Amino acid sequence: FNTPFTGGVTEMGGLIIADVSASIVTGTAILCAVLFAFFRYTRIGVAMQAASQNQLAAYYMGIPVKMIFSLIWAISAGVAAVAGILLAPVSLIDVTIGLLGLKAFSAAVLGGFGSIPGAVVGGLLIGVIEQFSGIYLPEGFKDVAAYVVILLVLFLRPQGLFGNIGRKRV
Template structure:
């Protein structure tokens, strides 16, 4: 159950990572992040079942397509609301989520979809444990992606430029960084990460238009870890996943479904900045 919880937590962590990346750069909360995950899974399904690509080519292709979609989404729509009240931004992203779900139901229907992966049906045995290959692939995929993102932000010029833009937009602009383009690239990365989460989740939960609602639990993970902390997003996701699994075992029926929301309420009461976040103050 611990391993199952960690696998589920990795998915929450990847979605939460998208929340945090966008918020750190633009101070926008993207409530359509879970629906981007759903679209990424459907795109991979189309490439595999519709065009006959193998899993790995479809994986890369779906991530690239969703990254381009995220870039265009910011360039054409979301950039227009920068500087508007936060409520307007929240309502826009919630509305986009509804549009994405409706569009997915038109294109792919409302029935559940699935596709085979190299990990489907396989198991590993370690001592007395039997570990499903799909769960191991989720944990391994999350670890590899986090390492790639760390190296990208730490050692590349565009990664450093993204960090600079997220810390001080005006100073970054004066230093010659194309802030608007950087924001679009961050949206592209966020959408690509969401696609990875959707593809890794597909063998476990199957695909339908409602899986994007997992974004609400991922939001709890982002709050638990600290909404401005990238490592906190992943750790928060792991904690939420494990808490859910054990709540389903040791607590009365139904508690598993609300465990993430109970956690977010407790965090907001006891430590609003989250486990790894900092308290920020603004003088008005």
């Protein structure tokens, strides 16, 4: 799809960046900042975190857990819609677009579940690893690199880079 950013490029210190790519990165950064602020500084965001950690305790504290879960689904749909809008200028609708979700899952595993900054760092690392594996490794390794990273992270540090180890005393 054509956008106001289509066709333009920006050069910064020998690095050439397409304006459409810069707008996608900017839009994603804004969305992540809004989600981070929402979960950190609003009562509903904190209630969502409480309900995800312990539904029964959240219910006993007066949090309407069913409504919170419905709101979580609504926010998820909104984030997916924004992601689709951001992705539309650079990607075609394809039957293999679901593989992008698997790469997002690998970014979440690498960064640590429950950590928005971890997911961002994980996504950046997955992107860099894929690009370098496409350059320095034989043909076809670029497509497998994200899944190899998932396996390595699950073996070496199952909680991810920014995740916490949850332990319960019984």
